[in-house]
Amino acid sequence: MRNLCMTVAYDGTNYNGFQTQPIGSTVQDELEASILSLTGHKPKIIASGRTDAGVHAYAQVFNFHVASKIPAERWPLALNARLPQDIVVTRSWEVPLEFNSRHAAKRKTYRYTINANRHPDVFQRHMQFHHPVPRLDIGAMEEALQQLVGTHDFTSFASTQSQKADHVRTLLEARIEVDASTCRPGTVDQGFIHIFLTGTGFLQHMVRIITGTLIQVGEGKRKPEEMKAILQACDRAAAGPTAVGKGLALWNVDYGDLLPE
Amino acid sequence: MRNLCMTVAYDGTNYNGFQTQPIGSTVQDELEASILSLTGHKPKIIASGRTDAGVHAYAQVFNFHVASKIPAERWPLALNARLPQDIVVTRSWEVPLEFNSRHAAKRKTYRYTINANRHPDVFQRHMQFHHPVPRLDIGAMEEALQQLVGTHDFTSFASTQSQKADHVRTLLEARIEVDASTCRPGTVDQGFIHIFLTGTGFLQHMVRIITGTLIQVGEGKRKPEEMKAILQACDRAAAGPTAVGKGLALWNVDYGDLLPE
Numbered sequence: 001m002r003n004l005c006m007t008v009a010y011d012g013t014n015y016n017g018f019q020t021q022p023i024g025s026t027v028q029d030e031l032e033a034s035i036l037s038l039t040g041h042k043p044k045i046i047a048s049g050r051t052d053a054g055v056h057a058y059a060q061v062f063n064f065h066v067a068s069k070i071p072a073e074r075w076p077l078a079l080n081a082r083l084p085q086d087i088v089v090t091r092s093w094e095v096p097l098e099f100n101s102r103h104a105a106k107r108k109t110y111r112y113t114i115n116a117n118r119h120p121d122v123f124q125r126h127m128q129f130h131h132p133v134p135r136l137d138i139g140a141m142e143e144a145l146q147q148l149v150g151t152h153d154f155t156s157f158a159s160t161q162s163q164k165a166d167h168v169r170t171l172l173e174a175r176i177e178v179d180a181s182t183c184r185p186g187t188v189d190q191g192f193i194h195i196f197l198t199g200t201g202f203l204q205h206m207v208r209i210i211t212g213t214l215i216q217v218g219e220g221k222r223k224p225e226e227m228k229a230i231l232q233a234c235d236r237a238a239a240g241p242t243a244v245g246k247g248l249a250l251w252n253v254d255y256g257d258l259l260p261e
Numbered sequence: 262m263r264n265l266c267m268t269v270a271y272d273g274t275n276y277n278g279f280q281t282q283p284i285g286s287t288v289q290d291e292l293e294a295s296i297l298s299l300t301g302h303k304p305k306i307i308a309s310g311r312t313d314a315g316v317h318a319y320a321q322v323f324n325f326h327v328a329s330k331i332p333a334e335r336w337p338l339a340l341n342a343r344l345p346q347d348i349v350v351t352r353s354w355e356v357p358l359e360f361n362s363r364h365a366a367k368r369k370t371y372r373y374t375i376n377a378n379r380h381p382d383v384f385q386r387h388m389q390f391h392h393p394v395p396r397l398d399i400g401a402m403e404e405a406l407q408q409l410v411g412t413h414d415f416t417s418f419a420s421t422q423s424q425k426a427d428h429v430r431t432l433l434e435a436r437i438e439v440d441a442s443t444c445r446p447g448t449v450d451q452g453f454i455h456i457f458l459t460g461t462g463f464l465q466h467m468v469r470i471i472t473g474t475l476i477q478v479g480e481g482k483r484k485p486e487e488m489k490a491i492l493q494a495c496d497r498a499a500a501g502p503t504a505v506g507k508g509l510a511l512w513n514v515d516y517g518d519l520l521p522e
Contacts, residue, residue, distance in 0.1 A: 009383045122270045
């Protein structure tokens with residue numbers, strides 16, 4: 001047996017998330033079906049983590065054990081020929097037999113995108129939360145965001161459906177990038193607002209609840225300094241709403257020296 | 262009566278082109294239905310020109326006469342609330358009664374996008390022709406393209422279905438932009454290749470046939486200097502294949518002083 005590790009990009013619009021579900025139509029199902037088609041054996045894929053329905057990935061990472069002798073570098077083209085067009089395998093390596101994509105992941109980065117222009121972007125509508133009014137106070141959002149960096153109990157920013165025993169996580173980096181290149185001069189357009197969060201692990205809906213709370217700060221409904229109290233409450237009801245899934249993408253998974261850059 | 266002029270962006274993936282057809286499902290049908298819904302009267306839209314099935318627009322321009330007194334600036338939001346998500350009206354002006362979007366257009370710019378990276382871009386797959394191999398000679402393509410600038414009989418670069426009596430058109434500007442930001446270092450990735458063509462008017466499939474011919478030049482199947490002979494042949498069979506519609510977008514329509522910048 002060999003252990004193959006791959007990166008995959010997907011448009012999550014038409015899937016019930018990454019991980020296999022009883023209702024079907026998941027990215028994992030499609031990947032396993034393509035490997036079955038290529039090798040004649042259905043593998044069991046291990047991914048860095050799940051993503052929710054409608055959430056995208058630029059570089060999700062997964063691995064599986066397989067007897068096939070096809071060289072690692074040939075797998076992306078072979079699988080892409082068998083996958084639907086909204087899933088594209090982009091890289092592939094052979095890794096040690098004990099490598100596990102979920103356990104070995106050191107840091108993950110998610111990106112959430114708000115389109116703060118007056119009109120939706122017709123070509124990126126599946127990948128953005130359109131928020132045309134009111135104007136967002138980006139400085140206040142940045143100030144609020146920085147209070148979340150560090151190691152905290154993130155219960156307030158986790159789905160009440162979370163089944164994890166421990167809600168302490170470490171947010172390593174958090175930043176907001178405003179892409180003003182899409183603003184039409186002389187309008188209320190504010191551009192695309194990308195929120196990047198890097199951490200050792202994330203709870204269910206964590207990025208989306210942080211985003212929903214930051215938007216309230218940007219709208220002036222909350223003050224940036226409230227973030228500490230929200231964390232301390234350890235109560236989902238203390239935070240803002242869960243931002244819609246389509247604005248979220250798994251951006252990168254970092255394995256340190258275990259995988260090539 | 263008033264004459265309203267608007268710009269509209271659309272993702273053409275799910276439409277049989279811009280202009281109303283007996284088989285239905287066109288962008289024009291959707292726009293007219295949204296105006297009917299808002300005003301109670303079905304208008305007759307005049308656009309700068311048609312676009313083919315699967316072809317997109319960043320800023321198509323259209324106008325129509327209407328009795329409604331709704332201020333021009335309110336129309337985009339009112340229509341967008343009634344339009345499907347793949348059509349977005351972005352600007353609106355009241356124009357003189359005699360203004361006609363088709364006749365008044367001075368210059369049009371189209372963009373054709375080739376993804377010359379090894380793997381398709383999952384998020385832009387509806388807007389790019391994926392051409393991973395062989396590597397394209399961009400310099401040769403640019404040299405070929407410049408031979409088309411000027412006033413020529415473009416019969417060789419027009420669909421044989423063209424019903425225009427006169428195939429003489431003026432190509433004012435033509436350029437190739439390579440966006441290498443999407444290339445993965447150390448790979449065969451060549452980036453996104455955007456071909457911009459600006460002219461006073463275009464024949465059916467003209468941009469797509471020019472692109473298909475340029476790709477043959479890029480692949481080394483034709484020499485750049487053959488372009489003159491292809492033009493002189495005045496024969497569709499002399500040029501290359503018609504590149505797939507999804508890579509094409511109407512980028513801009515210029516009305517000089519008749520519309521604000």
